[in-house]
Amino acid sequence: MLKQQPFIALIAFILTIGTSFGQTVPAPSKYDYEKAFAPIFYTQNGNEYRSASGKPGVKYWQNRVNYTIKVRLNEERKEIEGVVYLDYTNNSPDRLDFLWLQLDQNLFSKKSRGAQIVPVGKSRYGSHDTPFDGGYTIEAVKGADGKSIAYQVNDTRMQVFLPEALDATGGNTKLAIHYRYTIPDYGADRTGILQTAHGDIFAIAQWYPRMAVYDDVLGWNVQPYTGPGEFYLEYGDFNVEITAPSKHIVVCGGELLNPDEVYTEEQLKRWEKAKKSDKTVMIRSGEEVTNPTSRPQGKKELTWRFRLNRSRDIAWASSSSFIIDAAKINLPNGQTSMAVSAYPMESNGNNAWERSTEYTKSSIEYYSSKWYPYPYPIAVNVASNIGGMEYPGIVFCRSTAKASSLWGVTDHEFGHIWFPMIVGSNERLYAWMDEGFNSFINTLSKEAFNNGEYRTAKYNGHDLARVYFSDDVEPIMSSPQNMKESNIGTLAYRKPQLALTILREHILGEERFDRAFKTYIDYWAYKHPTPFDFFRTIENVAGENLSWFWRSWFQYNWKLDQAVEGVKYVENDPAKGAIITVSNLEEMPMPLIVEIVSANGNKQRIKLPVEIWERNQTFSFKVATNERLKSVVIDPDKVFPDINPANNNWTDVQ
Template sequence: MNKSLIIFCSLLVFLGLAPMTLLSQTTASNYDYQEAFNPFFYTHNGNEYRSASGMPGPKYWQNAVDYKIAAKLNDQTHEIRGTVTMEYTNNSPDKLDFIWLQLDQNMFSQEGRGHQIVPLTKSRYGDAQSDFDGGYAIKSVKLGSGKDAEHLITDTRMQVFLPEPLQPNGGKTTISIDYSYIVPTYGADRTGVLKTQNGEIFAIAQWFPRVAVYDDILGWNVTPYTGPGEFYLEFGNYEVDITAPADHIVVLGGELLNPEEVYTPEQQKRLEQAKKSDKTVLIRSAEEVTQASSRPQGKKELTWKFRLEKAHDVAWASSPAFIVDGAKINLPSGNTSLALSAYPVESNGGNAWERSTEYTKASIEFYSKLLMEYPYPIAVNVAANLGGMEYPGIVFCSYKSKAAGLWGVTDHEFGHIWFPMIVGSNERFHAWMDEGFNTFINDLSTEAFNGGEYYRPLGDANRLAQALTRPDLEPVMSTPQSMQERNIGTLAYRKPGFGLTLLRNEILGPERFDRAFRTYLERWAYKHPTPDDFFRTMENVAGENLNWFWRGWFKYNWRFDQGIVMVIPEASDANGQGIITIENFEKLPMPVVVDITTESGKVHRVKLPVEIWERNNKWTFKAPTNEKIVAVQLDPDKVYPDHNPDNNRWEAPVK
């Protein structure tokens, strides 16, 4: 027992209070309240670009780029040939002498850094033994004038040098690139080719040179693509023409402009029915997949024309094997969108992909009410050889998924429309700002779907703490590239997701949390927030200093352990009350919830704010009853991540 507790106990005995029970204390406290509540959490003040309140500042800016892309798929060689023309707008206050582009496909060349760092053990991001040698073949790079542009390619980045500096505050330039590449069979779980009995499914992403972000945080964001860190891109509009074999159906996350040229008359009719139906409508059935009449006749190739607005990427899929079905998505404004699913016969039946459109519709309708209205005219779910990957208006999910697994991956990938497709955070650095936020909202959506058909509560947070705060974990605020691959699921998804649940349900309460969370989304829709912008918005809108929480749960991997160290179950004075002393043993503080059971069987719940730990390692308080105490339970609902619950309970000795 430490000295201060000995003195306190002696005083109680001297005053004649009733006998006490001391719990053994074998571990010294690691808690330091000055460290936990250090006021200097933020490392910079607000400025004209980003307000100290967490909102964009009065001079916030971001650059923009519009794309026109024409590409052709050769399904025999797996080659894509294309031309991309990008009109880039420099809204920054800086003159730009060059523009950086992302060439993500270069990761899949033998010389690509992403390929070279894949371990010999199994990895989501590649196979070190693979002899596939991919990457872009760049035929030409031209400026708007038609002149060749000086450029330099380094791994997954291209630097295009401008003959004259691009002027700030609205200066524009145009770059056109002719390119080709071979689609990898398994492209780091982001893109790939799946063989099915009726032909291959091409899931096409990261398929054209894209402009890197220039922002007020780092200037040019030129972190190479190596697999774990996903994307950080500028917003703009897309016009896309995809030429594919005539027996293919092409789907893309944008508006199809020429359905009369690429669908049969019957399929066009069914497509229009789907746009008006709350029930799933088959546009191309499993039986029709092998029927030549289910595709327009007389041509070897067809060109599909699409438009997508206010997005920071575009992806598509193509296959002769697709069953296609769809249904109407009802949006809060009264507008509608179209849920569309494309999958092979292998994925059809047995509570599998025939429910994909139902899941897509339910997920998007839920988030449109909870957060912000879905912005795209279509939402496409494609069965592919990927575990799950999201792009604006389209997602790729495993063709093997069914039942709860298919609901879960569909709901998760479409949840990404809000984070990071609408709120464009930097996924290369802050994976938790899209994966963790999305994991959090997925729990709410799953509870609501179909009366909780697939809902499983998070359960005992004490048990979760064993995994979420393991001492060998990196902090949540690490880049995904600097996490052990086995830890990414915990650090990017589960731990930040649970952290937001904890913040909502136990620390702020749903009303304050929900208002602050929606405010963050509204402030940063189609913009580029940083972690500080999120933290500051939550604090300012909710009216709470949360630096202790951000510091312990996100910045550091602090553990949490509250324990009962002393109970005086009764006092000698008839009007007296029992006394309880608790201690914070680990670095992370939390509010206190304790249930006190008296000999009559009544349970009294006491809640104490986190501020009791601002200048104390221990806290002593009176029980709200003059009955004799027979049991005390900390965290009775097991909602806090207490990794050592053994010291959470006290019971009176049996006489």
Template sequence: MIKRLYFTALTTACLFVFASLGAQEKSLYNYTEAFATDFYKSNGTLYRSASGKPGPSYWQNSASYSIKVKLDDKINRITGSVTTTYINNSPEDLDFIWLQLDQNLFNNDSRGQATIPLQDSRYGNSKNTFDGGYTIRNVRADSQSDVTYSISDTRMRLNLPTPLKANGGKVSFSMDFEFTVPEYGADRTGILNTSNGNIYAVAQWYPRVCVFDDILGWNTHPYTGPGEFYLEFGDYDVEITAPANHIVVMGGELLNPEEVFTKEQLDRYHQAKSSNKTVLIRSESEITKASSRPNKNELTWKYMLKNAHDVAWASSTAFILDGAKINLPSGKSALALSAYPKESNGGNAWERSTEYTKASIEHYSKKWYEYPYPVAVNVASNVGGMEYPAISFCGHKAKAANLWGVTDHEFGHNWFPMIVGSNERLHGWMDEGFNTFINDISTEVFNKGEYHIKYGQRNSMTPVLFNSNLEAVMNTPQNMKERNIGILLYYKPAFALHLLRNEIIGKDRFDAAFKKYIEVWAYKHPAPEDFFRLIENETGENLNWFWRGMFQYNWQMDQAVTDVRYMESDPSKGAIVSVDNLGKLPMPVEIEAITESGKKITVKLPVEIWERNTRWTFKIPSTEKLTTVKLDPRNVFPDINPENNTWNTK
């Protein structure tokens, strides 16, 4: 390790200018703003500790669901009922409960439809003529039928007959609901037509309770497409009735496999549970054979999932089904399943889906936190990529690196936000960005780097990620241009975490802190400040300047070599270098000097040099003339203007 050199004063009388780097650029940097101590706007509370952990009196409510539905594949309609058991662990009584009605996005007069631009959008409908949304009937609470409710766009307010008591009060309410599945539902749910029948990817399909928390109370932000979900944890008992020639998969434990599979399929299903290699449960050649399904008109598939905040499912006559065992660090196991049509089979495509699913979940379980669910189901659909607990919908045309990438990403979401339940509706970067970060590490190691791309320069995306026209990362997804969502929710936060891990904190300390964040917030609801505080407390670093510039604001970094001289005009006595911080975002300094003989000398300086300076001058311990002095020689920092990073001898 090269010693870090600090100088507080230099005697300019004994120095002679060796080279001038031209006219000085005006600095935008304000060190009192960058390192201000007012980043956190509130102190820790009994609910959320200043250490970034849940406080000693942290609480959250819970919602468990018993759902029975039927799929009519003739008219693409789902009808059923849901009974919800809600527990109020908050310190206040509740007079009403808010629910999310996400299918109402597909009403032609919804707010979401009104805000979709004329150009192509991920969040629109495939057909302007489709008019979806819920029909809701027979709303009851604690078996009382005189319950009043009101529906406003994608939200429903249920007025309780009597207040729900604080600190453990419980209420059960039920309703009947039905809706038509949209062909293309905002790239989260939909219907894919194949040669052997439709594939129904069914999500956001039942009325779900909004979160009541200590930050905003009821979180009732309308669902307009870009922002995803914020839901309470609970248990799910689900019965799905479908035509008998369908196979129905859900992110949960199948309770009655002997009733819904043929004997041969049942044997293969059990074989897959103990096999490290993919086992075909229903092959392509069997799809068109009536004998590959039980000889009945319809079947009811019974599923259970515990301690989750959502469920989704898929159903089709067209499914090839295969599976394999997922090995978990504790010695437990789960079952990886893939369901896909013949059009997705072959050519390094979906026949490897189960391999990818298994590898992804095994990696994240070992590296970060053990996977909690009994299955992990990957479904080929017309949804490009969407995650729900224990099940993912991925594009049916994906193959090779694209299929690995989307599979790994969607199953990575089981950690963010399925286990660590952040508010995606407001803070999409806390799931997409964190997930993209762990995806990068997973891809490096999968199958000895089969799909890992080694980029020549890690900061090559700087002009895109730090474009001055971008919104800040901490804006809500609804408050960003749709074209910027990929940058601001996915790539920039992931870049920031890599920068913290590799260059500012160090891998060992960062990984330990990141694991601690997952551990203490598993099955809870962290906010941005909780994450920021925890990383600082666990690593011992003051990172206010980093959060402020990279997340709260869209600041740019611009360091420049502004002066190079020799000590007393004698190259044998070392060189004096000045670096200016021209941008608003401070960063550590790494500089490489190359001597006439080709020797390379590297000096690293911490970000603290910028706590009270806009220029920093330091000594390079050289003993001969220099030919080049270069900032950021490894190209790891997001310098927006690399043109002023290098000095060359004249």
């Protein structure tokens, strides 16, 4: 029961409010504060594997696989042939009767599911008109004893039937898979072959059978690869041998173990100089590309040896056309890495790829200082026919990119080292956990690069709202396979980027957000977080219940429409203050920013927390003033995605 005196006082206050100016009857609202602020957001409690705090639980586990790969590149046949040796450890609490592996390049078989669902017309992931019909040829699967093991290939997956079940919590098995596959000229914008005047550039990825993830969330993750969703992989160590024509230079995301066998004496000197130089050092110039003596003489082929530890994948590139340059990357605690660029003569000059190493170095140094140290001994940027694709320690970018576009794609692809190479989320299901997070950190690095050389104008949330929150856009939490292809750019990249920007700048503040975001990286480095691990970490570290935010931006495609309903003066006297009434007309709640201009031009800003909508569709607040108001504007800087800015303004009609 309400106490009588406060209730009477409330009625008395309402009666003192004088004549209204502007609209006073609230417009119909779709907003349901009980749904937006419902106390139960998480469908499961924390457990021993994943803590309610967002941390990995005390019994968190994940399996591990080490790879030794030995392959040969046949330039004429555009084919890779070799063997991959897998050393797999089952750290799960379950015995495993079989293993699943990913054969992603089977996407390029005309019989694959992905090939059959490519829409008619332009698609990033394939074409009905291509004559290419590729995929893996598995020649044998053998155990450590050399005996054949039964297996079955199903589309982009291979199931291996173990002779004996693999013990839980430490059981180990070893496999050898002999295989071949033909490299597509254009492989879903992730791998391919670029023709240049002085030789093809082979950008090689998803090039060996890779272990599928077995986790505490789904068990075996066996979603087929159809193109839109990327990858989900276990961590381990890689030792790789690549035999290629001797006229080629091979670059890889791992440490080169035998530079003295594959570079000339002069190139070795330049290589060592680059390791200590903050300025770009030319290893092989454009003029030297056409000089046969710029490659070791006397052998038809050379074998390149690489090592990469604590990684989820490895990729490489090979070409006779490569210009190579490099520089030192400075990392926290005095450590260093090496930025390397590989590109053809066609990409050199006019503010193009000759700046690639500068961009790579700057990007990695910024993210290492801001979030988490770069973990690899090398960072290679390769010019290719791929718009932009990331792998541990190496990325492929469009060969025709230059100036701001080259900076942007280089920075974006190397930003992926943090998401998902360090923080190993499931890209097949949650593209926004790598693309969106990465797009967000890109906005900060762009601002920092070279005193803002490529700085862009501040975003306009009102304009973006019409795209990001249109009726035909799926929720961010949809898998990329479950989105229209035309919506992937919005839902995986740009909308989550805007969500994190607003969360940082207007809800938590930079200090609290950055601490929570960095903690998330620290918690889940080299592990497998889910969306709810991220949500829990941010809430626990920042100290904020954000269920309303996760629902609005990620779980649903809720819209925002804040409106000024009217202005009244206390006792009809502007000197006694103004009462401003606002409404939330759509399903998304957000904080309220209001700019108030008085008759003499004085301005004041008021920011009210999102809790004004915790139990209200319409809210009134008092503003101290000694004169009439000239105007009231909601969200004057257009930082929020308001779909109907027309009702954001109130103007005195007198």
